[in-house]
Amino acid sequence: MRITIDEDKCCGAGQCVLAAPEVFDQRDEDGVVVLLDAEPPAEQHAAVTEAAQICPAAAIALA
Protein backbone atom coordinates (compact mmCIF):
# COMPACT_ATOMS: atom_id res chain seq x y z
CA MET A 1 0.00 0.00 0.00
CA ARG A 2 1.21 3.45 -0.97
CA ILE A 3 -0.57 6.59 0.34
CA THR A 4 -0.63 9.96 -1.37
CA ILE A 5 -2.34 13.00 0.07
CA ASP A 6 -3.67 16.16 -1.52
CA GLU A 7 -2.94 19.00 0.92
CA ASP A 8 -4.90 21.53 -1.12
CA LYS A 9 -8.08 19.48 -0.82
CA CYS A 10 -7.64 18.71 2.89
CA CYS A 11 -10.25 20.47 5.03
CA GLY A 12 -8.63 19.65 8.37
CA ALA A 13 -11.53 17.59 9.72
CA GLY A 14 -9.10 15.19 11.39
CA GLN A 15 -11.03 12.04 10.47
CA CYS A 16 -7.85 10.33 9.23
CA VAL A 17 -6.12 10.92 12.56
CA LEU A 18 -9.04 9.36 14.41
CA ALA A 19 -9.05 6.34 12.10
CA ALA A 20 -5.27 5.77 11.81
CA PRO A 21 -3.30 7.88 14.31
CA GLU A 22 -0.04 6.06 13.58
CA VAL A 23 -0.19 7.00 9.92
CA PHE A 24 -1.76 10.47 9.89
CA ASP A 25 -1.29 13.61 11.95
CA GLN A 26 -2.39 17.26 11.62
CA ARG A 27 -0.23 20.31 11.13
CA ASP A 28 -0.53 22.51 14.23
CA GLU A 29 -1.05 25.81 12.44
CA ASP A 30 -3.91 24.84 10.13
CA GLY A 31 -4.90 21.23 10.85
CA VAL A 32 -3.84 20.06 7.39
CA VAL A 33 -2.97 16.37 7.14
CA VAL A 34 0.61 15.24 7.77
CA LEU A 35 1.52 11.85 6.41
CA LEU A 36 3.65 10.00 8.97
CA ASP A 37 4.12 6.82 6.97
CA ALA A 38 3.51 6.72 3.20
CA GLU A 39 3.94 2.93 3.06
CA PRO A 40 2.42 1.63 6.28
CA PRO A 41 2.78 -1.99 7.42
CA ALA A 42 0.02 -4.51 6.77
CA GLU A 43 -1.53 -4.19 10.24
CA GLN A 44 -2.36 -0.54 9.42
CA HIS A 45 -4.03 -1.23 6.08
CA ALA A 46 -7.59 -1.61 7.36
CA ALA A 47 -7.38 1.61 9.38
CA VAL A 48 -5.83 3.50 6.44
CA THR A 49 -8.52 2.22 4.08
CA GLU A 50 -11.16 3.49 6.51
CA ALA A 51 -9.37 6.84 6.75
CA ALA A 52 -9.40 7.21 2.97
CA GLN A 53 -13.09 6.26 2.80
CA ILE A 54 -14.27 8.67 5.48
CA CYS A 55 -12.02 11.58 4.50
CA PRO A 56 -14.70 14.20 3.75
CA ALA A 57 -12.57 15.95 1.15
CA ALA A 58 -11.37 12.76 -0.60
CA ALA A 59 -7.82 13.99 -0.03
CA ILE A 60 -6.29 10.53 0.60
CA ALA A 61 -5.47 8.25 -2.34
CA LEU A 62 -4.32 4.65 -1.99
CA ALA A 63 -2.37 2.62 -4.52
Added chain:
Amino acid sequence: MTEAPAAPAPALTTRRAPGCPFDPPPVTQELREQAPVTRVSLWNGSTAWLVTRHEEQVALLRDPRISADSRHSGYPTVSASFEATRAHNRTFITMDEPEHNAQRRRFTGDFTIKRMQALRPRIERIITDLLDAMEQAGPPADLVTDFALPLPSLVICELLGVPYEDHDFFQRCSAVMIDTRSAPEAALAASQELLDYLEKLVEFKAEQPGDDLLSRLAEQYLLTGESTVDECAKQARLLLIAGHETTANMIALGTCALLQHPDQLAAVRDGSPQRVAGAVEELLRYLTITHMGRRRVAVADIEVGGQLIRAGEAVICANDLANRDPEVFADPDRLDVDRAARAHLAFGSGPHQCLGQNLARIELQLAYPALLRRFPGLRLDRPLEELPFRTDMAVYGLHELPLSW
Protein backbone atom coordinates in the same frame (compact mmCIF):
# COMPACT_ATOMS: atom_id res chain seq x y z
CA MET B 1 -32.46 8.20 -16.78
CA THR B 2 -35.90 9.03 -15.40
CA GLU B 3 -37.84 12.17 -16.21
CA ALA B 4 -39.20 14.35 -13.42
CA PRO B 5 -42.63 12.98 -12.45
CA ALA B 6 -45.71 14.94 -13.50
CA ALA B 7 -47.44 14.37 -10.15
CA PRO B 8 -46.84 17.05 -7.51
CA ALA B 9 -43.72 16.36 -5.47
CA PRO B 10 -44.37 15.40 -1.83
CA ALA B 11 -43.70 18.16 0.69
CA LEU B 12 -40.44 17.85 2.60
CA THR B 13 -41.11 17.77 6.32
CA THR B 14 -39.32 17.29 9.62
CA ARG B 15 -42.49 15.87 11.28
CA ARG B 16 -41.73 12.52 12.85
CA ALA B 17 -44.17 9.72 13.63
CA PRO B 18 -45.87 9.90 17.06
CA GLY B 19 -43.82 7.93 19.57
CA CYS B 20 -40.78 7.77 17.24
CA PRO B 21 -38.86 10.97 18.08
CA PHE B 22 -35.50 9.45 17.16
CA ASP B 23 -36.44 8.18 13.70
CA PRO B 24 -36.52 10.15 10.42
CA PRO B 25 -39.96 11.37 9.31
CA PRO B 26 -42.16 8.65 7.72
CA VAL B 27 -42.54 10.79 4.57
CA THR B 28 -38.82 10.84 3.81
CA GLN B 29 -38.30 7.23 4.89
CA GLU B 30 -40.88 6.28 2.27
CA LEU B 31 -39.10 8.36 -0.37
CA ARG B 32 -35.87 6.49 0.34
CA GLU B 33 -37.66 3.25 -0.50
CA GLN B 34 -38.62 4.72 -3.88
CA ALA B 35 -35.38 6.18 -5.27
CA PRO B 36 -31.91 7.40 -4.37
CA VAL B 37 -32.74 10.82 -5.84
CA THR B 38 -36.33 12.04 -5.77
CA ARG B 39 -38.28 15.29 -6.10
CA VAL B 40 -39.69 17.07 -3.04
CA SER B 41 -41.45 20.40 -2.68
CA LEU B 42 -40.31 23.01 -0.19
CA TRP B 43 -41.99 25.58 2.06
CA ASN B 44 -42.06 28.22 -0.70
CA GLY B 45 -43.46 25.94 -3.40
CA SER B 46 -40.11 25.40 -5.11
CA THR B 47 -38.79 21.89 -5.68
CA ALA B 48 -35.52 20.21 -4.81
CA TRP B 49 -33.87 16.85 -5.40
CA LEU B 50 -33.84 14.88 -2.16
CA VAL B 51 -30.86 12.53 -2.05
CA THR B 52 -31.81 9.66 0.21
CA ARG B 53 -28.88 7.24 0.38
CA HIS B 54 -25.38 7.33 1.83
CA GLU B 55 -23.38 6.58 -1.32
CA GLU B 56 -24.92 9.28 -3.51
CA GLN B 57 -24.78 11.85 -0.69
CA VAL B 58 -21.07 11.34 -0.14
CA ALA B 59 -20.42 11.52 -3.89
CA LEU B 60 -22.43 14.74 -4.26
CA LEU B 61 -21.10 16.49 -1.17
CA ARG B 62 -17.55 15.88 -2.40
CA ASP B 63 -18.41 16.95 -5.98
CA PRO B 64 -17.09 20.36 -7.08
CA ARG B 65 -20.13 20.71 -9.37
CA ILE B 66 -22.23 21.15 -6.20
CA SER B 67 -22.31 24.60 -4.59
CA ALA B 68 -22.98 25.54 -0.98
CA ASP B 69 -23.45 29.20 -1.94
CA SER B 70 -26.84 30.27 -0.64
CA ARG B 71 -26.84 33.35 -2.92
CA HIS B 72 -27.75 31.13 -5.91
CA SER B 73 -31.38 31.69 -6.83
CA GLY B 74 -31.99 27.94 -6.83
CA TYR B 75 -30.58 27.40 -3.33
CA PRO B 76 -33.10 25.50 -1.13
CA THR B 77 -33.56 27.52 2.06
CA VAL B 78 -35.32 25.89 5.03
CA SER B 79 -37.86 28.64 5.76
CA ALA B 80 -38.85 32.25 5.13
CA SER B 81 -36.68 33.32 8.09
CA PHE B 82 -33.58 31.62 6.64
CA GLU B 83 -34.43 33.02 3.20
CA ALA B 84 -34.45 36.51 4.73
CA THR B 85 -31.11 36.17 6.52
CA ARG B 86 -29.07 34.22 3.97
CA ALA B 87 -27.35 37.23 2.41
CA HIS B 88 -26.77 38.61 5.87
CA ASN B 89 -25.13 35.44 7.12
CA ARG B 90 -22.45 34.78 4.52
CA THR B 91 -19.46 32.90 5.96
CA PHE B 92 -17.25 30.07 4.74
CA ILE B 93 -20.05 27.53 5.22
CA THR B 94 -21.85 29.05 2.25
CA MET B 95 -18.75 29.61 0.09
CA ASP B 96 -17.24 27.40 -2.60
CA GLU B 97 -13.62 26.60 -3.39
CA PRO B 98 -11.14 28.13 -3.42
CA GLU B 99 -12.62 30.90 -1.23
CA HIS B 100 -14.13 28.40 1.19
CA ASN B 101 -10.99 26.56 2.21
CA ALA B 102 -8.93 29.74 2.38
CA GLN B 103 -11.42 31.10 4.93
CA ARG B 104 -11.95 27.80 6.75
CA ARG B 105 -8.23 27.35 7.23
CA ARG B 106 -8.16 30.45 9.41
CA PHE B 107 -9.82 28.22 12.01
CA THR B 108 -8.80 24.63 11.34
CA GLY B 109 -5.69 25.07 13.50
CA ASP B 110 -7.92 26.02 16.44
CA PHE B 111 -9.90 22.79 16.18
CA THR B 112 -7.26 20.11 15.58
CA ILE B 113 -7.53 16.88 17.54
CA LYS B 114 -4.44 17.83 19.56
CA ARG B 115 -5.88 21.22 20.51
CA MET B 116 -9.20 19.63 21.47
CA GLN B 117 -7.48 16.93 23.54
CA ALA B 118 -5.67 19.69 25.42
CA LEU B 119 -9.07 21.12 26.46
CA ARG B 120 -10.05 17.84 28.11
CA PRO B 121 -9.12 18.77 31.73
CA ARG B 122 -10.92 22.10 31.45
CA ILE B 123 -14.05 20.43 30.01
CA GLU B 124 -13.96 17.82 32.79
CA ARG B 125 -13.81 20.63 35.36
CA ILE B 126 -16.82 22.40 33.83
CA ILE B 127 -18.77 19.13 33.78
CA THR B 128 -17.96 18.42 37.43
CA ASP B 129 -19.03 21.91 38.49
CA LEU B 130 -22.33 21.70 36.60
CA LEU B 131 -23.11 18.24 37.99
CA ASP B 132 -22.23 19.42 41.51
CA ALA B 133 -24.72 22.26 41.15
CA MET B 134 -27.40 19.89 39.83
CA GLU B 135 -26.82 17.49 42.71
CA GLN B 136 -26.92 20.23 45.32
CA ALA B 137 -30.14 21.68 43.92
CA GLY B 138 -31.66 18.20 43.91
CA PRO B 139 -34.27 16.73 41.56
CA PRO B 140 -36.15 17.50 39.44
CA ALA B 141 -33.90 19.22 36.91
CA ASP B 142 -34.18 20.38 33.33
CA LEU B 143 -31.12 18.82 31.76
CA VAL B 144 -31.09 21.39 28.94
CA THR B 145 -30.90 24.42 31.26
CA ASP B 146 -28.73 22.85 33.94
CA PHE B 147 -26.20 20.86 31.94
CA ALA B 148 -26.65 20.34 28.20
CA LEU B 149 -26.69 24.03 27.22
CA PRO B 150 -24.23 25.57 29.73
CA LEU B 151 -21.51 22.99 29.09
CA PRO B 152 -20.82 23.69 25.39
CA SER B 153 -21.67 27.38 25.87
CA LEU B 154 -19.00 27.74 28.57
CA VAL B 155 -16.47 25.84 26.46
CA ILE B 156 -17.02 27.82 23.26
CA CYS B 157 -17.08 31.11 25.21
CA GLU B 158 -13.67 30.37 26.70
CA LEU B 159 -12.28 29.23 23.37
CA LEU B 160 -13.54 32.31 21.50
CA GLY B 161 -13.12 34.79 24.33
CA VAL B 162 -16.83 35.67 24.58
CA PRO B 163 -17.93 36.63 28.12
CA TYR B 164 -20.16 33.81 29.39
CA GLU B 165 -22.20 36.25 31.47
CA ASP B 166 -23.75 37.35 28.14
CA HIS B 167 -25.13 33.85 27.53
CA ASP B 168 -28.79 34.77 27.99
CA PHE B 169 -28.39 37.35 25.25
CA PHE B 170 -26.57 35.23 22.68
CA GLN B 171 -28.63 32.10 23.36
CA ARG B 172 -31.81 34.12 22.82
CA CYS B 173 -30.52 35.56 19.51
CA SER B 174 -29.34 32.15 18.40
CA ALA B 175 -32.68 30.51 19.26
CA VAL B 176 -34.59 33.07 17.14
CA MET B 177 -32.12 32.71 14.26
CA ILE B 178 -32.41 28.92 14.03
CA ASP B 179 -36.18 28.72 14.55
CA THR B 180 -37.76 28.10 11.15
CA ARG B 181 -41.01 29.61 12.47
CA SER B 182 -39.44 32.99 13.29
CA ALA B 183 -40.84 35.94 11.37
CA PRO B 184 -38.25 37.08 8.80
CA GLU B 185 -38.01 40.51 10.48
CA ALA B 186 -37.42 38.88 13.88
CA ALA B 187 -34.72 36.57 12.47
CA LEU B 188 -33.00 39.51 10.79
CA ALA B 189 -33.17 41.60 13.95
CA ALA B 190 -31.72 38.80 16.11
CA SER B 191 -29.02 38.17 13.54
CA GLN B 192 -28.11 41.88 13.45
CA GLU B 193 -28.21 42.25 17.23
CA LEU B 194 -25.76 39.40 17.69
CA LEU B 195 -23.58 40.77 14.89
CA ASP B 196 -23.46 44.23 16.51
CA TYR B 197 -22.45 42.67 19.81
CA LEU B 198 -19.68 40.62 18.22
CA GLU B 199 -18.39 43.57 16.14
CA LYS B 200 -17.90 45.49 19.37
CA LEU B 201 -16.26 42.49 20.97
CA VAL B 202 -13.86 41.92 18.03
CA GLU B 203 -12.93 45.63 18.10
CA PHE B 204 -12.30 45.37 21.83
CA LYS B 205 -10.09 42.31 21.25
CA ALA B 206 -8.11 44.26 18.67
CA GLU B 207 -7.30 46.83 21.35
CA GLN B 208 -6.92 44.49 24.31
CA PRO B 209 -6.09 41.05 23.00
CA GLY B 210 -6.36 38.02 25.26
CA ASP B 211 -5.40 34.38 24.79
CA ASP B 212 -8.42 33.45 22.71
CA LEU B 213 -9.58 32.85 19.16
CA LEU B 214 -11.30 36.20 18.63
CA SER B 215 -8.17 38.05 19.72
CA ARG B 216 -6.15 36.08 17.20
CA LEU B 217 -8.77 36.78 14.53
CA ALA B 218 -8.65 40.51 15.33
CA GLU B 219 -4.86 40.64 15.30
CA GLN B 220 -4.27 38.48 12.25
CA TYR B 221 -7.09 39.62 9.99
CA LEU B 222 -8.73 42.81 11.27
CA LEU B 223 -5.63 44.80 12.21
CA THR B 224 -3.84 43.70 9.05
CA GLY B 225 -6.73 44.94 6.94
CA GLU B 226 -7.29 41.48 5.47
CA SER B 227 -10.86 41.34 6.78
CA THR B 228 -13.44 43.90 7.82
CA VAL B 229 -14.90 43.90 11.30
CA ASP B 230 -18.18 42.76 9.76
CA GLU B 231 -16.52 39.67 8.26
CA CYS B 232 -14.75 38.84 11.54
CA ALA B 233 -17.98 39.24 13.51
CA LYS B 234 -19.89 37.00 11.09
CA GLN B 235 -17.29 34.28 11.50
CA ALA B 236 -17.41 34.73 15.27
CA ARG B 237 -21.19 34.46 15.22
CA LEU B 238 -21.05 31.25 13.22
CA LEU B 239 -18.57 29.66 15.63
CA LEU B 240 -20.53 30.83 18.67
CA ILE B 241 -23.86 29.47 17.44
CA ALA B 242 -22.48 26.24 15.97
CA GLY B 243 -20.38 25.74 19.08
CA HIS B 244 -23.22 25.55 21.54
CA GLU B 245 -26.51 24.68 19.80
CA THR B 246 -25.33 21.40 18.35
CA THR B 247 -23.54 19.78 21.27
CA ALA B 248 -26.25 20.98 23.67
CA ASN B 249 -28.89 19.17 21.67
CA MET B 250 -26.78 16.03 21.30
CA ILE B 251 -26.33 15.89 25.08
CA ALA B 252 -30.05 16.23 25.82
CA LEU B 253 -31.37 14.08 22.98
CA GLY B 254 -28.65 11.45 23.48
CA THR B 255 -29.47 11.19 27.18
CA CYS B 256 -33.14 10.87 26.34
CA ALA B 257 -32.40 8.10 23.80
CA LEU B 258 -30.15 6.23 26.22
CA LEU B 259 -32.88 6.36 28.89
CA GLN B 260 -35.09 4.46 26.43
CA HIS B 261 -32.36 1.84 25.95
CA PRO B 262 -31.13 0.84 29.43
CA ASP B 263 -28.64 -1.77 28.14
CA GLN B 264 -27.03 0.81 25.88
CA LEU B 265 -27.07 3.35 28.68
CA ALA B 266 -25.20 0.92 30.94
CA ALA B 267 -22.55 0.47 28.25
CA VAL B 268 -21.98 4.22 28.05
CA ARG B 269 -22.01 4.64 31.83
CA ASP B 270 -19.59 1.77 32.53
CA GLY B 271 -17.66 1.55 29.26
CA SER B 272 -13.97 2.17 28.62
CA PRO B 273 -13.09 5.51 26.99
CA GLN B 274 -12.69 3.64 23.71
CA ARG B 275 -16.15 2.08 23.97
CA VAL B 276 -17.65 5.45 24.90
CA ALA B 277 -15.96 7.06 21.88
CA GLY B 278 -17.65 4.45 19.67
CA ALA B 279 -20.96 5.04 21.45
CA VAL B 280 -20.74 8.77 20.69
CA GLU B 281 -20.32 8.02 16.96
CA GLU B 282 -23.37 5.75 17.16
CA LEU B 283 -25.46 8.39 18.94
CA LEU B 284 -24.39 10.95 16.31
CA ARG B 285 -25.50 8.51 13.60
CA TYR B 286 -28.72 7.42 15.26
CA LEU B 287 -29.93 10.91 16.20
CA THR B 288 -28.63 13.09 13.33
CA ILE B 289 -29.72 16.36 14.92
CA THR B 290 -28.79 18.25 11.71
CA HIS B 291 -32.18 17.10 10.43
CA MET B 292 -32.78 19.73 7.74
CA GLY B 293 -30.25 17.98 5.49
CA ARG B 294 -27.16 19.36 3.79
CA ARG B 295 -28.41 21.92 1.28
CA ARG B 296 -26.72 22.63 -2.04
CA VAL B 297 -27.34 23.72 -5.60
CA ALA B 298 -25.95 22.12 -8.76
CA VAL B 299 -23.71 24.43 -10.81
CA ALA B 300 -23.40 21.96 -13.70
CA ASP B 301 -25.45 19.00 -14.91
CA ILE B 302 -24.74 16.00 -12.68
CA GLU B 303 -25.91 12.45 -13.18
CA VAL B 304 -26.28 10.63 -9.89
CA GLY B 305 -28.29 7.62 -8.76
CA GLY B 306 -29.81 7.28 -12.26
CA GLN B 307 -31.09 10.84 -12.17
CA LEU B 308 -29.95 13.88 -14.11
CA ILE B 309 -29.69 16.92 -11.84
CA ARG B 310 -29.52 20.03 -14.01
CA ALA B 311 -27.37 23.08 -13.35
CA GLY B 312 -29.27 25.49 -11.13
CA GLU B 313 -31.43 22.85 -9.46
CA ALA B 314 -31.65 22.50 -5.70
CA VAL B 315 -30.23 19.47 -3.92
CA ILE B 316 -30.86 18.33 -0.34
CA CYS B 317 -28.77 15.50 1.05
CA ALA B 318 -30.91 13.95 3.78
CA ASN B 319 -28.11 12.94 6.11
CA ASP B 320 -30.60 11.55 8.63
CA LEU B 321 -31.64 9.03 5.97
CA ALA B 322 -28.02 8.28 4.99
CA ASN B 323 -27.35 7.48 8.61
CA ARG B 324 -30.12 4.86 8.51
CA ASP B 325 -29.01 3.39 5.17
CA PRO B 326 -29.03 -0.42 5.50
CA GLU B 327 -26.34 -0.69 2.81
CA VAL B 328 -23.89 0.97 5.21
CA PHE B 329 -25.30 0.25 8.68
CA ALA B 330 -26.79 -3.20 9.30
CA ASP B 331 -30.13 -3.08 11.14
CA PRO B 332 -29.91 0.72 10.94
CA ASP B 333 -32.89 1.58 13.13
CA ARG B 334 -31.35 -0.15 16.13
CA LEU B 335 -29.25 1.89 18.57
CA ASP B 336 -26.14 -0.23 19.06
CA VAL B 337 -23.30 1.60 20.79
CA ASP B 338 -20.84 -1.14 19.83
CA ARG B 339 -21.35 -0.90 16.07
CA ALA B 340 -18.75 0.68 13.75
CA ALA B 341 -20.57 3.95 13.08
CA ARG B 342 -17.78 6.28 12.05
CA ALA B 343 -18.95 6.51 8.43
CA HIS B 344 -22.03 8.46 9.58
CA LEU B 345 -22.85 11.81 7.99
CA ALA B 346 -24.05 13.63 11.12
CA PHE B 347 -21.24 16.17 10.56
CA GLY B 348 -21.94 16.22 6.82
CA SER B 349 -19.35 15.25 4.22
CA GLY B 350 -17.28 17.01 1.62
CA PRO B 351 -15.05 20.01 2.30
CA HIS B 352 -17.76 21.60 4.46
CA GLN B 353 -17.78 18.78 7.01
CA CYS B 354 -18.15 20.24 10.52
CA LEU B 355 -15.15 22.29 11.60
CA GLY B 356 -15.84 21.74 15.30
CA GLN B 357 -16.51 18.01 15.14
CA ASN B 358 -13.57 17.05 17.35
CA LEU B 359 -14.62 19.52 20.00
CA ALA B 360 -18.13 18.05 19.91
CA ARG B 361 -16.72 14.52 20.17
CA ILE B 362 -14.70 15.28 23.29
CA GLU B 363 -17.54 17.17 24.95
CA LEU B 364 -19.91 14.27 24.32
CA GLN B 365 -17.38 11.59 25.27
CA LEU B 366 -16.95 13.30 28.64
CA ALA B 367 -20.52 14.50 29.23
CA TYR B 368 -22.56 11.28 28.87
CA PRO B 369 -20.58 9.00 31.21
CA ALA B 370 -20.06 11.76 33.80
CA LEU B 371 -23.80 12.47 33.92
CA LEU B 372 -24.81 8.81 34.03
CA ARG B 373 -22.25 7.94 36.71
CA ARG B 374 -23.24 10.87 38.89
CA PHE B 375 -26.97 10.01 38.76
CA PRO B 376 -27.33 6.23 38.39
CA GLY B 377 -31.07 6.49 39.02
CA LEU B 378 -31.64 9.06 36.26
CA ARG B 379 -35.14 8.89 34.77
CA LEU B 380 -37.55 10.94 32.64
CA ASP B 381 -39.95 13.06 34.67
CA ARG B 382 -42.53 13.06 31.90
CA PRO B 383 -43.63 10.44 29.37
CA LEU B 384 -41.56 10.43 26.16
CA GLU B 385 -44.53 11.46 24.00
CA GLU B 386 -45.06 14.61 26.09
CA LEU B 387 -41.51 15.92 25.71
CA PRO B 388 -40.99 19.10 23.62
CA PHE B 389 -38.90 17.94 20.67
CA ARG B 390 -37.34 20.61 18.44
CA THR B 391 -39.13 19.68 15.21
CA ASP B 392 -39.08 23.22 13.80
CA MET B 393 -35.55 24.22 14.78
CA ALA B 394 -32.64 23.99 12.34
CA VAL B 395 -30.98 21.78 14.95
CA TYR B 396 -33.16 18.95 16.30
CA GLY B 397 -33.20 17.97 19.95
CA LEU B 398 -35.23 18.92 23.00
CA HIS B 399 -36.38 22.32 24.23
CA GLU B 400 -36.49 20.85 27.70
CA LEU B 401 -35.64 17.50 29.30
CA PRO B 402 -37.17 17.16 32.78
CA LEU B 403 -35.35 14.50 34.79
CA SER B 404 -35.31 13.08 38.29
CA TRP B 405 -32.95 10.68 40.06
